[in-house]
Amino acid sequence: MIQKNFDDIAKVDIDFLIENKINEFKTLEYKQKLPGSTDSDKKEFLADISSFANASGGDVIYGIKEEIDTNGKRTGQPEEVVPLEGITADEAKLQIEHLILNGIEPRIPVHVKEIAGFGSDGNGFVILVRIPQSFASPHMIKFKNTSRFYCRNSAGKYQLDYQEIKSAFLATDSQAERIRSFLQNRLAKIRADETPIPLLKTHRLVLHLLPLNSFLNQKRFDLSDEHSLSASLAPVTVRYGNSQYNLDGFMTYLAEGQSRNCKSYCQIFFDGTIETVSIKILRTNEGSYPKGNDTAYIPINYFESSVVKAIENYIKVYKFLGINPPIIVTVALLGCKGALLNTNFDTELDMVPLDRDVASLPQVQIISLDEDVPTLMKPIFDAIWNAFGFPCSYNYTKNGTWNVRLR
Secondary structure, rough: OOOOHHHHOOOHHHHHHOOOOOOOOEEEEEEEOOOOOOOHHHHHHHHHHHHHHOOOEEEEEEOOOEEEEEOEEEEEEEEEOOOOOOOOHHHHHHHHHHHHHEEEEEOOOOOEEEEEEEEOOOOEEEEEEOOOOOOOOOOOEEOOOOOEEEEEEEEEEEEEEEHHHHHHHHHHHHHHHHHHHHHHHHHHHHHOOOOOOEOOOOOOEEEEEHHHHHHHOOOOOOOHHHHHHHHHHOOOOOOOOOOEEEEEEEEEEEOOOOOOOOOEEEEEOOOOOOEEEOOOOOEEOOOOOOOOOOOOOOEEEEEEHHHHHHHHHHHHHHHHHHHOEEEEEEEEEEOOOOEEEEOOEEEOOOOOOOOOOOEEEEOEOOOOOOOOHHHHHHHHHHHHHHHHOOOOOOOOOOOOEOOOOOO
């Protein structure tokens, strides 16, 4: 795999591979041509892609010719770029995405891009496919009655046997349980006031971002650049905060006056997991709804905007630290039972109060650090509105565009 953020990879990186004769290895493979139209070509392509996802992930580059040894065998060493012909870059990307979507189960969220500037006229291109390490593995080829599982080692792809398939499923279950246990444990600690800094009130908005690769492999990142971290690690619902290091990593927080009690904090753990908590989620006697009583309510437009802004900032931190997707995003409301929703509508709408003290919302997954965050968060925001009796978030247009009304 090219050690660079996917969207930053350019022609210079492909030139580097050729000029330095960088051999194929477990997470990098060269192909001179795109998959052909025959069934065997398509099965070979799907085996390649699924094998990367079932192992450590990796990059496949289409449009690179390999050197051939005296026995006529591929050496795995790149010889030159042979720009792809007879197809446009958009057609190539659609072909690849269509094959993966219809030929592998469960679906693999790959990234595909054109890298141009090759050939005598500079108009040629290669296609780069990045396959992330999957945490929904093992992935199976389901093309034309084929049911096969593949993985990779340093020698290339190989077909899994029965015992290896069984072990792969058990490993996935174990990983899911680790993630679930961590999140449940963190929510329990936050409810029990076992937070890195004391919180003023018991009602809380909790946002977690959990980078799967570093979390599951217990990686430890260098968090020593306090200035760079503070710039984008403000707690959710606030724009700035104090900061300090602790045993778990680095934290920013908004304190109440000179006290240590705070309204919001953001903790980044050494493995890249981010936890941010805010008490600024319930209000009373403000806005257009509810009127005439002291019932607490959640200002939903402020809520959605604050969460989107926080995630966009935290993605900047991940780019700075070199942390790659997939990243799980979760949101929970604690201590908000009985609250209503302030929609900022001019007329009062029928709604129901929140019926539970711990409201855990659906998880979503970041698969690219350049994803549109409002689009990513729609299932979570829909669930919030569902909890108060609405069919979906009314801050999205019919075509799915986020159009929050702040006033």
